[in-house]
Amino acid sequence: MWVNRFTKTPMKAKIKKIQIFSISIFALAVIIMIFFIPLKREKAVPDTEERSKKIILGFSQIGSESAWRTRNTQSIFEAAEANDIQIIYDDAQQKQENQLKAIRSFIVYQVDVIAFVPIVEDGWDNVLQEAKDAGIPVILVDRQINADPSLYAGFLGENGVEEGRRAARFLLSKCRDKTEKVTIFEMSGTENSSIVKNRARGFREIINTDPKFQIIHTENGDFLRSRGKEICDVLLANNVRENGNTTNTLYFDGQKIDAVFSHNDSMTLGFLDSLQAHKVNAKNTIFITIDAEQESIDALKDGKLNCVVECNPNLGPMLMELVKQIAEGNTIPHITYNNETVFTEDDDFSVYEPRGY
Numbered sequence: 001m002w003v004n005r006f007t008k009t010p011m012k013a014k015i016k017k018i019q020i021f022s023i024s025i026f027a028l029a030v031i032i033m034i035f036f037i038p039l040k041r042e043k044a045v046p047d048t049e050e051r052s053k054k055i056i057l058g059f060s061q062i063g064s065e066s067a068w069r070t071r072n073t074q075s076i077f078e079a080a081e082a083n084d085i086q087i088i089y090d091d092a093q094q095k096q097e098n099q100l101k102a103i104r105s106f107i108v109y110q111v112d113v114i115a116f117v118p119i120v121e122d123g124w125d126n127v128l129q130e131a132k133d134a135g136i137p138v139i140l141v142d143r144q145i146n147a148d149p150s151l152y153a154g155f156l157g158e159n160g161v162e163e164g165r166r167a168a169r170f171l172l173s174k175c176r177d178k179t180e181k182v183t184i185f186e187m188s189g190t191e192n193s194s195i196v197k198n199r200a201r202g203f204r205e206i207i208n209t210d211p212k213f214q215i216i217h218t219e220n221g222d223f224l225r226s227r228g229k230e231i232c233d234v235l236l237a238n239n240v241r242e243n244g245n246t247t248n249t250l251y252f253d254g255q256k257i258d259a260v261f262s263h264n265d266s267m268t269l270g271f272l273d274s275l276q277a278h279k280v281n282a283k284n285t286i287f288i289t290i291d292a293e294q295e296s297i298d299a300l301k302d303g304k305l306n307c308v309v310e311c312n313p314n315l316g317p318m319l320m321e322l323v324k325q326i327a328e329g330n331t332i333p334h335i336t337y338n339n340e341t342v343f344t345e346d347d348d349f350s351v352y353e354p355r356g357y
């Protein structure tokens, strides 16, 4: 018998051992194939940790000029939390330059989506091109811009033109039996903002259907309560000068004011503050305002205002839906308007729900 000279194991036994070893290796390979290859395939889908990675939203708000704006910011924060979306927030303090800086910092941070409220219409092309080059989609909130629409994913907010039309339709209906001229004093908000331009356009579109309506003056009140008060203070001071005493009738430049159309509640409420401070009861003046803050709804109920056009600040839930759509790689509608209504002196006030802002 042939014997291995080193181990002294007989050759036949050695061959058997090799065969057993080969079979074991083969079996092990089969086991590995059965258990490990499917596991590897599962890895192609993100695991739980990867899936739960939060979407990061860079959000630039313009400031806190009104209760409307404060509610708008709150709504966005609440909805982000409810949707597990992380917000990197910047308050621009009413300055476009601060918004440009904030957007650039969001780009550096490589957020997933950028949302911002453009304070004015112009001057956004370069920064939006930078966001586009960085592959970060942008959503405009509340206000629109003059720029190539391909530079942003979409707009979410109110239909400002329609708000202006609603305000004017109320005035037309209220004055339908008047044959003489109806003079309008307009208080507008932030200059060069889309919202002011759109509301003014919608309002004029409707009043221009009847030449008896005339806008005798437009004053910019920056959407601020303090400015609304100042504007009324000046009118009343001139009333005194022109009439010898402060009357319950409002005048501008010697012309009686039949209606005040205010682009937001803050300015309207400031105007009412001034009337109250001067003990003027301007009940013969028609007051139309936009926003529908609780305080202005209360003034409507008290007979101090005649019409309140709603501008809905609760954009958070819709914004988060759009953010999620974009983060999943879907496109979003280029324009998404929120739902809004009109409150007037003719309503049944008992059915009003609390406004929440």
Ligand code: AHR
Pocket: 065, 066, 068, 069, 142, 143, 195, 223, 263, 264, 265, 266, 290, 291, 311
């Ligand atoms: O852009 C919306 C307007 O901005 C609201 O009417 C006003 O209250 C706010 O400041």
